[in-house]
Amino acid sequence: MDLQLENKIIIVSGGAKGIGEGIVRVLAQEKAIPVIIGRSAEDNQKLIDDLAEKNLTAHAVVAELTQPEECRKAIDEIITKFGRIDGLVNNAGVNDGVGLENGSYEAFMQSLHKNLIHYYLLAHYALPALKESKGSIVNIGSKTSETGQGGTSAYAASNGGRSGLTRDWAVELLPYSIRVNAVIVAEAYTPLYEKWIKTFDNPEAKLKSITDKIPFEKRMTTTEEIANMVVFLLSEKSSHTTGQLIHVDGGYVHLDRAL
Secondary structure (H helix, E strand, O other): OOOOOOOOEEEEEOOOOHHHHHHHHHHHHOOOEEEEEEOOHHHHHHHHHHHHHOOOOOEEEEOOOOOHHHHHHHHHHHHHHHOOOOEEEEOOOOOOOOOOOOOOHHHHHHHHHHHHHHHHHHHHHHHHHHHHHOOEEEEEEEOHHHHOOOOOHHHHHHHHHHHHHHHHHHHHOHHHOOEEEEEEEOOEOOHHHHHHHOOOOOHHHHHHHHHOOOOOOOOOEOHHHHHHHHHHHHOHHHOOOOOOEEEEOOOOOOOOOOO
8 A cells, every 4th residue: 555655754763673663664565764763873773774675775874762852863863864753653662670669769760761751851842843844653562551561650650641642742742733633552473572472481371471461362462463554554554644543562461361
């Protein structure tokens, strides 16, 4: 399907790996111009070079998004280079295990900066350009804010915040025809997920115990499946969809676990 995204400037935070990488790849295939914001110049360039070998285009800005000033600088750099922003995908974050019992004020606040505050800041600084383009925002969220996981208070709170921001921005930005939606992820096998699985004594058994609970086909969601929904929501093919939390999760959150 031609999603009519050719030459559209789409920012993807944390776009060099995992879900973000999947989004960047699908955007490039749709002939958009994805712009990665990520802390690692090496990781950013590796993906850009890989896409270039396939005659696809992406760009990158290096920024440490836990630093508020870096968020502003990243957006300024993108506007200076391209003169416009047509879409923003807030994706960067990490399930860092800051719990209630084992956490602290300092760790909790650091986690909010890793997982939530830059969502607000990137959208805030990109908003003037998005108003000009009547662009779209897609926030990536997690099941943890709905199902609970235990031992990850800050990440769950951040994802509750992401969902709340999605709904609130959708209302606030109605006058500008800017649509705001979220894609909620349950179990997707990313490099970070693989690293976590390998912390168990029997990683294969642990992974099977998880996939056995995923109703649709007893398998994890692929990053491409998540990316396909994100890119659809960025496009005019979803022109009357806003304020939605769309679960791309094989039915994990809402179907009966007894399945």
